[in-house]
Amino acid sequence: MTRETSAYHRGVAAANRALILEAAAALFLKSGYDRTSLAKVAEAAGVSKATLFKQFPTKASLFEATVLAAGATTDGEFEAPAPGDFRAGLVAVGLAYADILRRPRIEELLRTIIAEAPRFPELRERTFDFGTLPVLRTLHRYLISETEAEAARVDDPDAAAAQFLGMIATVVFWPRLVHGNWSLSEDDVRHVVEDAAETMVARYARTHEARGLAGG
Template sequence: MSDAAEPIARRRLSDEDRCRILREAAAVVFLRDGYAAANMDTVARGAAMSKRTLYQHYPSKAALFEAVMEDCLAPFGMDMALERDPDLATALRGMLEALIRHLFEPRQVAIFRLVIAEVNRSPELADAFHRAGPGRGANSLERRLASEIEQGRLRLTDAREAARMLFGMAVGATHTFLLLGLQGPPADAEVARLVANAVATFLHGTQARQHA
């Protein structure tokens, strides 16, 4: 699509709205065609924008896919109000439930499947995944655990390792079963149960003992 042919309504959008529409169109194309076969022209047409507009915001297919991954992993970097809840167990349960419900949505599961299926042919996908999630710095879960460690309330030394451990306990095998298509997304009540069990077990083994 040429600049002249791009709908006027699209040309009047803010940069933020353009980027959002482009990412949504790209996600559809990536999930339908796969990363290797995805075409930037197809993304531009799907967004009803010119290819020039697309490249102004995302200079390469790798950059565009990384932006899609950032949407997928956005909750991991979110500064949630629950991070500051005075009750640690409540804070951990709330953050984990929000993260897991997002990750267990069918679209996020499909994007993870795409990365796993194509990473050998397109190693840049692993780098994009890392930058979009783990490489973006401490997330809300890690920050809260770091604060608890600094104040001597948790018998741990590495907040990042602790956050990964707790998240892994909460997710368990459920995410693997979802990726393999062996089950559908669990109900909210089941997510709450998984998270509550993980948090209780984690805190039982890591909280500093109060001395009389």
Template sequence: MSEVLDRPGCAPDSRTGPRAVPTDGARRRRLCEAAASVFLRDGYAAASMDEVARAAGMSKRTLYQVFPSKAALFEGTIAATLVPVALDTELEREPDLRRALTGILAAAARHLLAAQQIGIYRLVIGERHCSPELAEVTHRVLTSRGSSALERRLTAEAAAGRLRFSSPTVAARMLYGMVLGSAQIRLLLGVRDPLEPGEIASLAEEAVALFLDGAVVREG
């Protein structure tokens, strides 16, 4: 459905009243969702801004107002699909450490191992020769958001003297790797079916149990 601003002179339907104009944030989300589907269907090189605008139900003019180029649109799509805001901030504040770490890891795994996210990674890998900048953009976006909820919670626990490790960043990477690593590789290769929620929960629980057994500070 096209936006009111994209259709000059179009009067609102008298039966329903004025139609709400999407906010800039809502437009970005709609465009990124549409772009993800077009990129995954057509590939980055073959994807057109016209198709993205059509899929989002917006004019090409509006698309270029939000994203001035296809490169900017791809970067926005990566940010929206691979690093969503506030994915696990509530879990970060969970008082029980084991439950907090398990919940954060499971939430990340459910998101990053989903079909769309795996498809984006495959796209970046598959077009690395024709469009090597995609990998650079993806890496930049993934590393530009600062510390994760997992890393922040580990930092707080170490500062309180409840956990010990050389670096919370390294510890967080190890935990993510324990849960995501093998499954993500097999999904990228297409040699296994998507993980069920119960399987993801079990992986997170086992990773946290192994981590805490080796990292927890015992009295005496």
């Protein structure tokens, strides 16, 4: 009975969280950070203020969760490619990341932070990952798996992951944030990702000769 009750309450909490985040995103984008209150979010989500405060005690924590939710994958976690083809695996992860960066809400929420942060210290103090965390975790696991398979040698997966995603964001995301008319076609995006993957392969891939020497 306890387990069933616990599972039920977890389900209710998850459903309430989804309602809260959806309502928060709509209000933050419509009214901005300043004019969006936790009480208004609770009303729009159809939950009590106590329910909202239990999950999000501050507006800054709710905004951070809203940003991360906007960049989450539909299944919650992007699966790491199987090791064996270093370039193809990087391209797969890179395209998934580019897809996240091109979502309208990611851009709009970041604009809100840039506009509002100077007036709200609590925003400046938060660490916003803008939906990259699931992809960073996936890329981190993938780089380790390729290193273990001796297809690559990545001594610092965190730094390598940041380098790879940074090469993509520099072209796919940041110019669009600054220049409203910046646009890339699907082919352009793939080209950016493939170029970044080639750079990573040149830097980290192990040649057949190197693998043979390591094995010997």
